[in-house]
Every structure is written in C-alpha cells, then in structure tokens.
Amino acid sequence: MATNHLSVEAVNSTILTKKEAAAFLRCTTRYIERVVRQGRLKAYRPTLKLVRFKQADLLRFLESGASIGSDV
Secondary structure: OOOOOOOHHHOOOOEEHHHHHOOOOOOOOHHHHHHOOOOOOOOOOOOOOOOOOEHHHHHHHHHHOOOOOOOO
C-alpha cells in the first residue's frame, strides 16, 4: 500500500523561497522580512540576493505561538 505522506526528513529538508514561505505562513513577504530582521525566524542566504527558508523552521515559528498581529 502506497502512502502520500512525507517523511519527517523530507519535511525538514524542504527549502522554500520568501514568497513560498509567506504563502505557507499565510502572510506577506514584508512580514517575513520583518520577523527575520527581528531574529524571530531563521533565514538562509546562499548568496547576497537569495533568501531561503526551511519548512521545519517555519513550522517551529508557528508552534512558538507567533501571531501576525503581535508586533504591530
């Protein structure tokens, strides 16, 4: 029987762009930039222009109780 569930390793290694991360969190890219600048979310910068996010870090961010309106 085949399953369509991702393994824990697959989820942890999923890399997302800023736009994909914003869609995943259901927020704007500006919000993503703000929480990265505040040090609340880890971003990976393979080059000066590229920013990437691990899906596992995004899940941890959500589980930490982060809310979109908390830093207004």
